[in-house]
Amino acid sequence: MINYTEKIPNNVDLGRDRVLQRALEHWQPAYMSWWYDMGPNESHNYDVYLRTAVSVEPDGWAQFDYVKMPEYRWGIFLQPRDEKRLVNFGIHKGQPAWQEVPGEYRSILRRIIVTQGDTEPASVEQQKMLGISCPSLYDLRNIFQVNVEEGRHLWAMVYLLHRYFGRDGREEAEALLARRSGDTDNPRILGAFNEPTPDWLAFYMFTFFTDRDGKFQLCALAESGFDPLSRTCRFMLTEEAHHMFVGETGVARIIQRTCEVMKENNVEDPSDVRALGVIDLQTIQRYLNFHYSVTLDLYGSDVSSNAANYFTSGLKGRFRETKLDDDHVLGEAEYPVSEVIGDKIVTKKVPALTALNERLRDDYIDEIADGVGRWQRVIDNAGVSFRLTLPRKGFHREIGNFAGRFISPEGEVLTQEAWKKHEIQWLPSAKDYAYVQSLMSGRVTEPGKFANWIAPPVRGINNQPLDFEYVRFN
Ligand SMILES: [Fe+2]
Ligand SMILES: [Fe+2]
Numbered sequence: 001m002i003n004y005t006e007k008i009p010n011n012v013d014l015g016r017d018r019v020l021q022r023a024l025e026h027w028q029p030a031y032m033s034w035w036y037d038m039g040p041n042e043s044h045n046y047d048v049y050l051r052t053a054v055s056v057e058p059d060g061w062a063q064f065d066y067v068k069m070p071e072y073r074w075g076i077f078l079q080p081r082d083e084k085r086l087v088n089f090g091i092h093k094g095q096p097a098w099q100e101v102p103g104e105y106r107s108i109l110r111r112i113i114v115t116q117g118d119t120e121p122a123s124v125e126q127q128k129m130l131g132i133s134c135p136s137l138y139d140l141r142n143i144f145q146v147n148v149e150e151g152r153h154l155w156a157m158v159y160l161l162h163r164y165f166g167r168d169g170r171e172e173a174e175a176l177l178a179r180r181s182g183d184t185d186n187p188r189i190l191g192a193f194n195e196p197t198p199d200w201l202a203f204y205m206f207t208f209f210t211d212r213d214g215k216f217q218l219c220a221l222a223e224s225g226f227d228p229l230s231r232t233c234r235f236m237l238t239e240e241a242h243h244m245f246v247g248e249t250g251v252a253r254i255i256q257r258t259c260e261v262m263k264e265n266n267v268e269d270p271s272d273v274r275a276l277g278v279i280d281l282q283t284i285q286r287y288l289n290f291h292y293s294v295t296l297d298l299y300g301s302d303v304s305s306n307a308a309n310y311f312t313s314g315l316k317g318r319f320r321e322t323k324l325d326d327d328h329v330l331g332e333a334e335y336p337v338s339e340v341i342g343d344k345i346v347t348k349k350v351p352a353l354t355a356l357n358e359r360l361r362d363d364y365i366d367e368i369a370d371g372v373g374r375w376q377r378v379i380d381n382a383g384v385s386f387r388l389t390l391p392r393k394g395f396h397r398e399i400g401n402f403a404g405r406f407i408s409p410e411g412e413v414l415t416q417e418a419w420k421k422h423e424i425q426w427l428p429s430a431k432d433y434a435y436v437q438s439l440m441s442g443r444v445t446e447p448g449k450f451a452n453w454i455a456p457p458v459r460g461i462n463n464q465p466l467d468f469e470y471v472r473f474n
Helices: 018-038 103-126 137-164 166-178 200-222 227-265 270-275 281-299 305-312 352-381 416-426 430-439
Strands: 047-052 063-068 334-341 344-351
Touching (some): 018 103, 018 137, 137 166, 200 281, 227 270
16 A cells, blocks of 8 residues: 555645555556656656645745655645635636536546646656757756656646546556657547657747747646646646746756857858857757647647637636736627738638637737747857748648638748758758757767867856766766
């Protein structure tokens, strides 16, 4: 008999709920065998300087120590309950927030939780092989931190499935461990989570772009009238911030290193830049185009009756719902969405309720644009003349109004033939991937050393020095 209160740090009184304990007793070994199988390659014996959450208090969710990852304490934490919390939007607006699942919303709520939960193990699977080419111990530690926390996010969703959805929930929890990223027979649910993450530039782009989609989805679910979901997502968001930090600073450090080498050697041409063993800015732009566009698809169709239902039912709100100054019902409101008519992109107004995916995507794009602006400043400060740009929304999309269309990064509507001619300038090619991977043929393991293609960070983790031994290989 496992003492769950000890083994799984939690603030949900795990030790008192026998049904839940039995469900977890069954699921935990399956989770561990998934971790041994799909967690970071050959890492199981490493001692990693990790942050572990042991409570939701400010001093409790950031405890640092060396941990072997299979012994990481994947805990279950909900933000403390606010007894006065209400459903804040949709047709149930003003009712007390639900502490149990409303019967009529059971299946859609389960679907929402499963879809969110599925992304968590997927990203661990996508990143499995990257440890063998890490640019430093600092970066290796960071990817492992992201991986164990994605594991914890899976636990968070599985807790909700086990606690509130009975047998169906238990079956869904097992299926979450059975799907595999990129598998032809049993893939992960969403497209971007089946794309490979083949190198460290892709990893940083993924954590900047795709983990930020995670943030916006969690923010929308944190508004949910189903209170346990809201409280779970609120705590997950505290961890998500670090993942986006890893992505943003990772790309910024690559840009910085490239610019330094360009200036020192007075070169601009991409092939000259590559000859010096760093990643040319044009390739970074193509990676950006790819990760941005596949992540935009995660928000779903521009016009969606499902999105309207989620909102009207009080299950999934807008970004910062309670801070928005409107009726939170959206009976009359309109919202602009774009579509292709002839050879032009036109904007038209549709009922705001049906455009909630598009609205969340737009909120996301605003935040992305700020981050890309910070990358641009690294280039400007180095005195290099190059502009990073965000492609227009319609570029390289497979879901929504732009699916099946051929839009250039500047927003021109092209024929398939014309688009294909330029694809190699816009998206990473097999040659780009091969070049980037050629830089990452081995791992850098000497404390304080960094691969040639990336600058050191400004500071270490938890005030440790840069030459701290963040990972011990044993
Ligand atoms: Fe996550
Ligand atoms: Fe994340």
